[in-house]
Amino acid sequence: MAATNQLNVEERPSWGSRSVECFEKLEQIGEGTYGQVYMAREKRTGEIVALKKIRMDNEKEGFPITAIREIKILKKLQHENVIQLKEIVTSPGRETNEQVQPVADAENNKYKGSIYMVFEYMDHDLTGLADRPGLRFTVPQIKCYMKQLLTGLHYCHVNQVLHRDIKGSNLLIDNEGNLKLADFGLARSFSNDINANLTNRVITLWYRPPELLLGATKYGPAVDMWSVGCIFAELLYGKPILPGKNEPEQLNKIFELCGTPDELIWPGVSKIPWYNKFKPTRPMKKRIRELFRHFDRHALDLLEKMLVLDPAQRISAKDALDSEYFWNDPLPCDPKSLPKYESSHEFQTKKKRQQQRQNEEIAKRQKLQHPQQHARLPPIQQSGQSHQQHWNGPGHQMNNNSQMAMSGAPSHHQYGKPRGPPAGPSRYPPGGAGGGGGGYYQDRGGQSGGYSSAPFPSQGRGPPPYPGNTAPSNGPRGAAGGYGAPPNYSQSGQYNGRGQNPMGGNRNQQYGWQQ
Numbered sequence: 001m002a003a004t005n006q007l008n009v010e011e012r013p014s015w016g017s018r019s020v021e022c023f024e025k026l027e028q029i030g031e032g033t034y035g036q037v038y039m040a041r042e043k044r045t046g047e048i049v050a051l052k053k054i055r056m057d058n059e060k061e062g063f064p065i066t067a068i069r070e071i072k073i074l075k076k077l078q079h080e081n082v083i084q085l086k087e088i089v090t091s092p093g094r095e096t097n098e099q100v101q102p103v104a105d106a107e108n109n110k111y112k113g114s115i116y117m118v119f120e121y122m123d124h125d126l127t128g129l130a131d132r133p134g135l136r137f138t139v140p141q142i143k144c145y146m147k148q149l150l151t152g153l154h155y156c157h158v159n160q161v162l163h164r165d166i167k168g169s170n171l172l173i174d175n176e177g178n179l180k181l182a183d184f185g186l187a188r189s190f191s192n193d194i195n196a197n198l199t200n201r202v203i204t205l206w207y208r209p210p211e212l213l214l215g216a217t218k219y220g221p222a223v224d225m226w227s228v229g230c231i232f233a234e235l236l237y238g239k240p241i242l243p244g245k246n247e248p249e250q251l252n253k254i255f256e257l258c259g260t261p262d263e264l265i266w267p268g269v270s271k272i273p274w275y276n277k278f279k280p281t282r283p284m285k286k287r288i289r290e291l292f293r294h295f296d297r298h299a300l301d302l303l304e305k306m307l308v309l310d311p312a313q314r315i316s317a318k319d320a321l322d323s324e325y326f327w328n329d330p331l332p333c334d335p336k337s338l339p340k341y342e343s344s345h346e347f348q349t350k351k352k353r354q355q356q357r358q359n360e361e362i363a364k365r366q367k368l369q370h371p372q373q374h375a376r377l378p379p380i381q382q383s384g385q386s387h388q389q390h391w392n393g394p395g396h397q398m399n400n401n402s403q404m405a406m407s408g409a410p411s412h413h414q415y416g417k418p419r420g421p422p423a424g425p426s427r428y429p430p431g432g433a434g435g436g437g438g439g440y441y442q443d444r445g446g447q448s449g450g451y452s453s454a455p456f457p458s459q460g461r462g463p464p465p466y467p468g469n470t471a472p473s474n475g476p477r478g479a480a481g482g483y484g485a486p487p488n489y490s491q492s493g494q495y496n497g498r499g500q501n502p503m504g505g506n507r508n509q510q511y512g513w514q515q
């Protein structure tokens, strides 16, 4: 490891030379498996940044390899849809304004200070934003986020980087409507070395593709595209579509939605290491169209191409950007036209929910202890509660009532939270980008996505990827080797698009980057 105040990151001499004391920590905004994230102010310039502390307490081998990999990859990637790593700063020792875990044995880890990555600050992550009571994404808004997600991911893939942890809390959004890919802690470069093996213990369970669940160790950009498909469906549907509790259940949920694989639809599947172990006992047919029949036709077409079992046939980010979905009315809105919200990160919304649950528990206990007193009080209406039913992943088919409940979800007004200014440019039909309200409507004119207060009952977003919420949802970080590009992925440089884009200019201008 480099000396304390000289992290060995070339090119920018200032990197690693400044102290964290140059920043004033304002509040904690994230608690990841690998460290805390703070909102902070640069004392000299007043600039607001995010400080991600690199956890050293479990490290016996010095500076964590995962952090080195994350820094290396982030330094290589410069794109408007990829989070910008600005600097690395250090702290000489134990800090007083935070709870610091005991540092590792001095024998094993001589460096007792902390190291922080300094990022541009983003107001929200997608999970935190979507969890806001009463918030409902419009179709132009969903298209706008999806387009940015795919543009950032296409850039990563062209630069031979697999993200390997695409999920809502790793998609950061600022109040200018910009979406950026973040958390490259599991990312890695891939090469064309088809003999190299990669770990399959990556990607948060709900967003993990079938090939990894079946034990594949040779894979490529298609793994990220599966996760994008899950996010896309989640945006339209209003909650995670494949919330498995463990690997076998996750695979089963996938098969119930996408059908069971065989050599016919997925050539080579029977050779994947754990295929025989997890082989479905009965054949199931693909039900994406049936279960999501109320999605827009082009949305459904695109979703089906993302949630393809065989990674070799799964759509690439580039082709997804070319799909009819992004080129038909309603068009993706301009990010700048999106509403501005008070900052919301998953960590904060979780904390608020926890607090709310604790308060409810206390109130319940008090009620039990003093039944007389409470019996005299008028009944309390619980705000923000929903009794609507929703499709609970494959196997729990949405019934007519729940469809009604979705499209007739209570409007945001019931929750007393203003939605901010209209969300799209004026060229969209009335009731659309301007905030049509309601769930996802059955006709194509329906302008709202699935996120509303309704699909998120007050108890939260369902069970964590692993029971008990203690196990990390990712596998161990780090694996050796490279990757041979799969047949569905073109590495032919930047996305060239197909001529004029609907927002004016050609697509090169719109996506604005060079390889």
Ligand SMILES: Nc1ncnc2c1ncn2[C@@H]1O[C@H](COP(=O)(O)OP(=O)(O)OP(=O)(O)O)[C@@H](O)[C@H]1O
Residues within 6 Å of the ligand: 029, 030, 031, 032, 033, 034, 035, 036, 037, 049, 050, 052, 083, 119, 120, 121, 122, 123, 124, 125, 169, 170, 172, 182, 183, 184, 185, 345, 346, 347
């Ligand atoms: N640049 C940023 N601006 C604002 N918030 C951020 C930023 N980076 C991270 N966060 C917040 O901190 C959270 C955790 O960050 P990150 O995912 O990078 O950490 P992690 O330790 O790798 O987490 P995980 O265990 O989820 O993989 C994010 O979900 C986000 O809410």
